[in-house]
Amino acid sequence: MIYQGKQKIWADYQKEIPDNHWFYVRSCIRQNFFPGSEKMFLEICRNVLKKDFFETEYHTTCGGIAYHCDTIPQETVMTIVARQFALMTEAGYENYVASCITSFGNYAEIIETWREFPEVETRIRELLWKACRREFKIPKNLAHASDLIYKYRNEIAARAKYRLVNRYTGEPLKVVEHIGCHYAKMFPSKGVGGAEYPYVLCGMIESWGGNVIDYPERRHCCGYGFRQYHVKANRGYSLSNTYKKFESMEPYHPDFILTNCPGCPYFMDRWQYVIAETEGKTYGGNGYGIPVLTYEELASLVLGYDPWDIGMQLHQVAVEPLLDKIGIAYDPKEKYKGLNEKDLMRPELPGVLRCC
Amino acid sequence: MKENIVIIGGGIAGLEAAAQLLSLGYKPIIIEKSDHLGGHVAEWNCLFPDMTPARDIVSSLAARSADANIFLNTEISFVNKLKDSYNIMLSNGISIITKIILVTTGFSVFDAAKKEEYGYGVYDQVITNRDLEHWFNTGEDKRVNDCGMNAVGFVHCVGSRDEKARNPQCSKVCCITAVKQAIELKQKFPDAMVYCFYMDLRMFGKKYEDFYISAQRDYGVRFIRGRVSEVSENIDGRVIVKAEDTLSGKPVKVTLDLLVLMAGMVCSPDSTRVANMARLPVDSDGFLKSEDNVADIISSPKEGVFYAGACTGPKTVPETLAEARAAALKVHLYIKGLE
Numbered sequence: 001m002i003y004q005g006k007q008k009i010w011a012d013y014q015k016e017i018p019d020n021h022w023f024y025v026r027s028c029i030r031q032n033f034f035p036g037s038e039k040m041f042l043e044i045c046r047n048v049l050k051k052d053f054f055e056t057e058y059h060t061t062c063g064g065i066a067y068h069c070d071t072i073p074q075e076t077v078m079t080i081v082a083r084q085f086a087l088m089t090e091a092g093y094e095n096y097v098a099s100c101i102t103s104f105g106n107y108a109e110i111i112e113t114w115r116e117f118p119e120v121e122t123r124i125r126e127l128l129w130k131a132c133r134r135e136f137k138i139p140k141n142l143a144h145a146s147d148l149i150y151k152y153r154n155e156i157a158a159r160a161k162y163r164l165v166n167r168y169t170g171e172p173l174k175v176v177e178h179i180g181c182h183y184a185k186m187f188p189s190k191g192v193g194g195a196e197y198p199y200v201l202c203g204m205i206e207s208w209g210g211n212v213i214d215y216p217e218r219r220h221c222c223g224y225g226f227r228q229y230h231v232k233a234n235r236g237y238s239l240s241n242t243y244k245k246f247e248s249m250e251p252y253h254p255d256f257i258l259t260n261c262p263g264c265p266y267f268m269d270r271w272q273y274v275i276a277e278t279e280g281k282t283y284g285g286n287g288y289g290i291p292v293l294t295y296e297e298l299a300s301l302v303l304g305y306d307p308w309d310i311g312m313q314l315h316q317v318a319v320e321p322l323l324d325k326i327g328i329a330y331d332p333k334e335k336y337k338g339l340n341e342k343d344l345m346r347p348e349l350p351g352v353l354r355c356c
Numbered sequence: 357m358k359e360n361i362v363i364i365g366g367g368i369a370g371l372e373a374a375a376q377l378l379s380l381g382y383k384p385i386i387i388e389k390s391d392h393l394g395g396h397v398a399e400w401n402c403l404f405p406d407m408t409p410a411r412d413i414v415s416s417l418a419a420r421s422a423d424a425n426i427f428l429n430t431e432i433s434f435v436n437k438l439k440d441s442y443n444i445m446l447s448n449g450i451s452i453i454t455k456i457i458l459v460t461t462g463f464s465v466f467d468a469a470k471k472e473e474y475g476y477g478v479y480d481q482v483i484t485n486r487d488l489e490h491w492f493n494t495g496e497d498k499r500v501n502d503c504g505m506n507a508v509g510f511v512h513c514v515g516s517r518d519e520k521a522r523n524p525q526c527s528k529v530c531c532i533t534a535v536k537q538a539i540e541l542k543q544k545f546p547d548a549m550v551y552c553f554y555m556d557l558r559m560f561g562k563k564y565e566d567f568y569i570s571a572q573r574d575y576g577v578r579f580i581r582g583r584v585s586e587v588s589e590n591i592d593g594r595v596i597v598k599a600e601d602t603l604s605g606k607p608v609k610v611t612l613d614l615l616v617l618m619a620g621m622v623c624s625p626d627s628t629r630v631a632n633m634a635r636l637p638v639d640s641d642g643f644l645k646s647e648d649n650v651a652d653i654i655s656s657p658k659e660g661v662f663y664a665g666a667c668t669g670p671k672t673v674p675e676t677l678a679e680a681r682a683a684a685l686k687v688h689l690y691i692k693g694l695e
Contacts, residue, residue: 001589005469005477196472196586216588216596251591 001214006197013184013194017151018141023093024055025084027100028065030294033266036311037296038099041145044299048159049152054091059084064102064182068226078124079131081110086134096139097148101261104144105182108190111138142190144183146260146295150192150200153207161304164210166255167327172211173255176290177201178245178268180261181221201258204295208302210255217248223271224263242271246283246290256291256322258298268292269316276353287354289317301328308334313344318356332356359691360385360454362444363424364432364630367395368417368673369665369680370460375420376684382691385425385452387432387444389626393418395462401492403673404536405563413673435633442634442660455660455694456687459630459644460680463621463666466515466523474511474617475587481595481612482587484514484619485530488537500614505545507612509597510534511584512554516620525641527620528670531558534618535571542575550577551610553584553599561672580608587615621670634661643669654683662686 022045026038045051062084063077088096098104114121128134149156164173179198184191193199196219202212223241228234245268249257259265272289276282284290292315293301300310301323307330312319323330335356336344349355361377363370366388377384392398394414402409427446436443441455468476468484475482483491483499491497512534516527531554538550557579559565571577582600590596595615601608623642631638636656637645644667647655654663664683665676 002478002480008469008477009472194472197478214589216590218588219586 006199009197010193010199013189013192013199015143015147015190015192016141017143017147017192018095019051019151021052021093022054022095022097022143022148023088023091023139024053024145025059025062025096025098025103026055027098027103027262028061029266030099030262033262034294034297034311034314036300036309036314037294040296040300040305040310041099041149044156044296044303045148045152048303049155053097054093056087056091059087062098062100062103062106064100064106065226065230067106068102069230070227075124075127077106078110078113078120079127081107082124082128082136083132083134085136085138086128086132088139089135089137094137094140095143096141097143097145099145099262101144101180102182104142104190105186107139107142108187111142112187114138144191144200144260146183146200147192149295149299150203153204156299156303157207160208160302162302162326162328164205164208164302164326166325168325172209173325174213174252175205175210176213176215176218176249176252176254176257177205178218178222178257178259178261178264180259180264181225183260201260201295204298205258208298213249213252213254215249215252217245220245220248222259222261222264222267224261224267229263229267238267239271239274242267243275243279246272246275249290250283253285254290255325256293258293258295260295265292265294273316273350273353277351280352282353284317284321286321287352288321289353291315291317291319291322293319301326304328306330306334308337316350316353316355318354320356359456359694360452361456361458361687362387362442362452362454363458363460365395365460365462365626365665365667366390366393366426366428367460367462367665368397368413369462369667369676369683370395370458371414371417371421372677372680373458373460373664373684373687374424375417376681377687378421378423380684380688382688383423383425384458385454386421386427387430387446388426388428389431391429393421393426393428396465396486397673399486399493400489401540402536404532405561405567407536432630432633435630437635456690457634457661458664458683458687459627459636459656459661459667460664461624461627461630461667463643463670464624466521466527466619466622468514468617468619470521471514471518471617473586474514474584474615475589475595476617479587479589479595479615480593481589482615482617484617485533485537486619488616492540505541505548505613507549507551507610508538508541508545508614508616509551509553509584509595509610509612510538510616510618511597512552512557512618513583514617514619515622517555523620523622523641525621525643525670526558528558528560529672530618530620531556532561532564532567534616535564535568535577537616538577539567539571539575542571542577548613550575551612552577552579553597554579554581555583561674582608621666624667627667634658636661639668641669643667654679654686660690662690
């Protein structure tokens with residue numbers, strides 16, 4: 001591996017990311033998967049870094065899942081997105097940041113389509129006006145939320161309580177980064193680092209003290225793929241994709257996986273349980289799995305937030321071995337306590353995959 | 357004869373044209389920016405289909421054109437159009453007034469790093485056709501493991517016939533060069549598996565088809581019709597290539613000790629510079645635009661400016677040499693017309 005070769009490509013794919021004043025839209029599914037992530041994104045941006053991030057309860061889905069499942073036409077998706085942009089315009093913002101990778105890809109595709117075909121944009125403006133009497137400006141800057149954490153990575157590093165270093169060996173943690181397919185594969189110039197060797201997560205890992213692992217199936221889909229998972233008959237295909245990735249990364253013994261997509265962490269986390277049950281195989285040390293984190297969770301951990309306050313107990317794969325390696329303090333007894341000490345009850349332990 | 361003839365480029369087209377003009381009694385001037393003559397061919401080991409040593413071709417051309425005025429390490433600073441001639445200022449401070457310019461600036465090899473998915477410059481075991489020729493010539497390249505060469509792959513059409521790379525043209529020589537290099541590697545490493553990933557095989561030249569058949573029949577080179585989708589590196593540093601075999605309709609994945617990218621021909625930046633200075637038109641493929649692509653490819657639309665070789669598009673060595681001879685004759689007739 002020639003690291004300088006990657007650096008050259010990274011230098012070619014740097015996008016402009018304004019430092020402040022963003023209109024934030026959430027994902028449809030992330031709050032069900034790892035509910036701490038979006039909360040912590042706003043917590044870090046607003047309260048730790050003192051940036052202006054606005055969100056409104058009136059925003060909706062971007063329509064991306066239905067679009068990629070071929071259940072709604074592109075005009076419908078465009079009109080939904082036009083309404084989102086109208087909300088941004090009404091709130092007085094020009095920078096638009098999406099929590100979801102598919103939304104980000106969706107917005108990038110639509111803006112590019114309108115640039116190529118202005119008559120389509122005119123038509124969508126008419127449709128939006130007829131539907132809800134709204135008008136919009138196209139965002140001056142479009143970013144994925146991971147672009148922002150990448151942008152702030154050094155500020156976070158400066159405030160970090162923990163580094164991505166194995167406290168037992170003193171070695172940097174070995175980290176697999178997994179980028180959502182819709183981040184840059186459609187428009188390489190829209191992603192930090194491009195499509196082939198994205199830098200957005202690598203930059204965070206390096207800034208926070210870890211080492212990035214490049215493995216043969218790095219570019220491969222996590223296995224979610226809407227028409228793989230959402231069509232029940234195709235779920236075996238979804239699982240086999242995930243299995244392929246884990247088999248490929250296994251020889252590198254990664255300490256954890258970092259992701260920037262709603263579906264990727266969920267499927268790479270949960271399918272480890274299924275692989276363990278069906279194949280009897282686990283990929284972490286001592287029968288554990290490999291923890292799969294979102295970038296917001298990782299940023300929160302290095303900043304010193306309590307793992308249970310940021311929702312780490314929602315992971316199928318036990319995160320405690322990773323917390324121990326980094327030296328992050330946690331109280332096992334607090335793991336399944338909710339607000340006001342409410343007992344969340346302990347989940348049933350799997351038969352093969354070791355959990356805490 | 358006193359008429360100045362300036363040949364821009366000391367590759368094989370420039371040398372052959374100079375040799376012909378010398379034999380016609382002229383004293384041409386060759387301007388070459390590098391420190392040696394022969395252009396890309398001087399960097400090659402041997403040439404298809406008869407494995408002719410490239411150095412023999414270049415040294416023969418250099419000997420035949422030795423009486424020309426040759427400026428090495430010299431670039432064109434600017435070209436001014438005068439009333440009925442051109443003033444060419446060289447980087448060494450010499451100014452030449454001429455009525456005839458023969459552009460033989462050739463081509464550039466496509467920068468394979470632009471095809472990021474193939475990993476040139478990122479993965480250690482990915483090289484180009486030019487790198488492999490350098491290794492054939494010198495034996496020096498750490499990426500080529502003399503002892504452990506079990507599997508090698510060639511990717512055809514790297515930067516050729518590729519809209520994404522903005523090079524729609526076929527580079528003409530890559531198919532047969534890959535066959536040649538595959539055979540050469542099989543000769544050096546008989547037990548190695550050698551794969552060629554291609555989308556078309558354009559075996560148009562004399563003996564090309566025989567060469568291709570021989571590669572399969574006599575050397576066991578495996579030709580897979582399908583483009584490579586991505587290249588990655590495994591834990592022991594070997595490269596993993598994913599492609600689609602479009603004949604069997606299945607994806608294929610192979611692990612290789614070496615991957616050779618057949619980087620194609622693109623217009624040389626030197627041609628573009630000369631075109632800008634002399635106000636020569638550029639064709640839609642980026643190469644210099646001829647007066648007529650069928651009937652008169654060696655004439656430019658500008659009075660007294662002629663072309664030879666790959667500055668107007670990808671060409672083989674025999675085509676380039678034939679064009680250089682034709683250009684020399686054209687220049688000769690043009691001068692006769694001036695008289």
